[in-house]
Amino acid sequence: MNKEKRRQILERLRDDNPNPETELEFSNxxxxxxxxxxxxxxxxxxxxxxxxxxxxxxxxxxxxxxxxxxxxxxxxxxxxxxxxxxxxxxxxxxxxxxxxxxxxxxxxxxxxxxxxxxxxxxxxxxxxxxGWPTIAVDTHIFRVSNRTKFAMGKNVDQVEEKLLKVVPAEFKVDVHHWLILHGRYTCLARKPRCGSCLIEDLCEFKEKVYPEG
The missing domain is CATH 1.10.340.30 (Hypothetical protein; domain 2)
Structure with a gap:
């Protein structure tokens, strides 16, 4: 995936959710x-x-x-x-x-x-x-990064390394939230919801899944 396409993906995710947060509840x-x-x-x-x-x-x-x-x-x-x-x-x-x-x-x-x-x-x-610009790669991020071809790797360490390399600084603090949420609610493991995906036209996954009808 080229640099411009990655930026477009990140900009769309940011526009859709400009202040993402973890879904875990905490106060300190x-x-x-x-x-x-x-x-x-x-x-x-x-x-x-x-x-x-x-x-x-x-x-x-x-x-x-x-x-x-x-x-x-x-x-x-x-x-x-x-x-x-x-x-x-x-x-x-x-x-x-x-x-x-x-x-x-x-x-x-x-x-x-x-x-x-x-x-x-x-x-x-x-x-x-x-507020560190770290990227914690879980199963959702690993799947989304590889499936979309955004940042491919054979294991979570390789994907983390690639993401840190290709994600521009302005997106680094929030990108892991966007990718987790995208994997949790749209780019599902068994049956991705490609028909309602915000970045469907930018994604390089060749076996896209659409609802029947």
């Missing part, structure tokens, strides 16, 4: 960190449902430590892998208290060292909480 960087970690192999809807009771009970690392593993489990047991996730939340909270003064570090290397926090989670936190 720590809540976001926990919510993103909990969202692995779970939907944002299910995570929000759990954190609406978890965060009023504990929304700082120290408060989470005081709540304890069993306390966390009671709030997140409707989420997949909740046992492991609860243990990681507590382990990460302990590190944040002991090594970072109870604050979420604005540092990629420090974030990925936290239990249950991978590169994708760290990038989401840096982007959404601190």
């Amino acid at each position: 960087p720590y809540e976001l960190l926990v919510a993103v970690a909990l969202s692995a192999q779970a939907t944002d809807v299910s995570v929000n449902k759990a954190t609406r009771t978890l965060f009023p009970a504990a929304n700082t690392p120290q408060a989470m430590l005081d709540l304890g593993v069993d306390g966390v489990k009671q709030h997140i047991k409707t989420i997949g892998l909740y046992n492991t996730k609860a243990e990681n939340v507590i382990k990460a909270a302990r590190i944040l208290v002991e090594e970072h003064g109870g604050e979420v570090p604005e540092d990629l290397d420090a974030l990925v060292r936290l239990p249950g926090v991978g590169r994708k989670t760290a990038n989401v936190v840096l982007n959404c909480a601190f």
Whole structure:
């Protein structure tokens, strides 16, 4: 895909949603960190449902430590892998208290060292909480980037590297939101909604799907 076509795609997505935000609910960087970690192999809807009771009970690392593993489990047991996730939340909270003064570090290397926090989670936190121009590649972004031919790669790291290279600076802070939402609601995995796609004429996917009739 050429540079001009990519720009047109980004401009359309921006015009349609000029101030995109994550669909995870949070009020501080720590809540976001926990919510993103909990969202692995779970939907944002299910995570929000759990954190609406978890965060009023504990929304700082120290408060989470005081709540304890069993306390966390009671709030997140409707989420997949909740046992492991609860243990990681507590382990990460302990590190944040002991090594970072109870604050979420604005540092990629420090974030990925936290239990249950991978590169994708760290990038989401840096982007959404601190405004960094990072691009967190999840399954939606990976699919949309490859399917449209916007930024192709064999794995999420390659797609992230390509996106960082080809997306102009003015779009970098918001692009991962646009691509996630596009993959979640339009460019669906099994049956993309090409007939109602905002960028259908710019997309280079050869097997477009349209509703019958």
